[in-house]
Amino acid sequence: FPMEYYNQTSTDFILLGLFPPSRTGLFLFTLIVLIFLMAVIGNQTMILLIFLDAHLHTPMYFLLSQLSLIDLNYISTIVPKMASDFLFGNKTISFIGCGVQSFFFLTLAGAETLLLTSMAYDRYVAICFPLHYPIRMSKRVCVLIVTGSWIMGSINSCAHTAYALHIPYCRSRAINHFFCDVPAMLTLACVDTWVYECTVFVSTTLFLVFPFIGIAYSYGRVLFAVYHMQSAEGRRKAYTTCSTHLTVVTFYYAPFAYTYLRPRSLRSPIEDKALAVFYTILTPMLNPIIYSLRNKEVTGALKRVMQRICSVNM
Secondary structure, three states: OOOOHHHOOOEEEEEOOOOOOOHHHHHHHHHHHHHHHHHHHHHHHHHHHHOOOHHHHHHHHHHHHHHHHHHHHHHHOOOHHHHHHHHHHHOOOOHHHHHHHHHHHHHHHHHHHHHHHHHHHHHHHHHHHHHHHHHHHHHHHHHHHHHHHHHHHHHHHHHHHHHHOOOOOOOOOOOOOOOOOOOOOHOOOOOOOOHHHHHHHHHHHHHHHHHHHHHHHHHHHHHHHHHHHOOOHHHHHHHHHHHHHHHHHHHHHHHHHHHOOOOOHHOHHHHHHHHHHHHHHHHHHHHHHHHHHHHHHHHHHHHHHHHHHHHHHO
């Protein structure tokens, strides 16, 4: 549909999408669908594996199961609508639908940043204060961490979504993105949004910059403690855990922070969409792969569960 078709006479928005209607676009679309399927299968497998295997009933894997749950919902908030738009050509999304998608995206994104920070804290306590670990990371503390992450993420999301739904839109309703990203929506507003852009900067600092600093500090302390370990196996395991977590964190935080910390004058829709692919699509797919392939406990649990399934079938 031509962009001029979508004007201020309609309350619906139009998502211009990620791919051009060409063979290249079809190839990229197919690739994204495959990544989506890998993310869904991988995260569902991690959740079931941690639930079924008693060896993984520890604080670290409880937090990891919550990360998989968030990622599963996270990518499902974005990709199905994008795929439907590409396949059927109806790129419209209702005003309320856009708000709902934005709310869930921001809630899950905020919860994930806080949960990744909590996972870093878990490893910090386990390695630097092993005797205090049962108290500092008790079942009650883990539940509070997860609940707090969801609540804080939803409060932050409510504020941003409410603002986006209450400002007047008097230009074209075409959002140059593949989902209802609030900063992309604000380019269509007919009021000055500089005050809100300042709140985006503050929110990004609180949910991305400070947690990243906390993660870097935690793993800096962990690596210092690991350096003085006498056990070679302990050092190897700790280094593997740190490198794995930092890979996920960097892949998620860096493009997210780069996108939202820049002023509008320095942002471009094409660059924003390309960066959004990293933290909305690729990271949910990579998390279960990274945490499973580089983790002997997870691969061992997978073997045990498969053996149990095979023995039951026989």
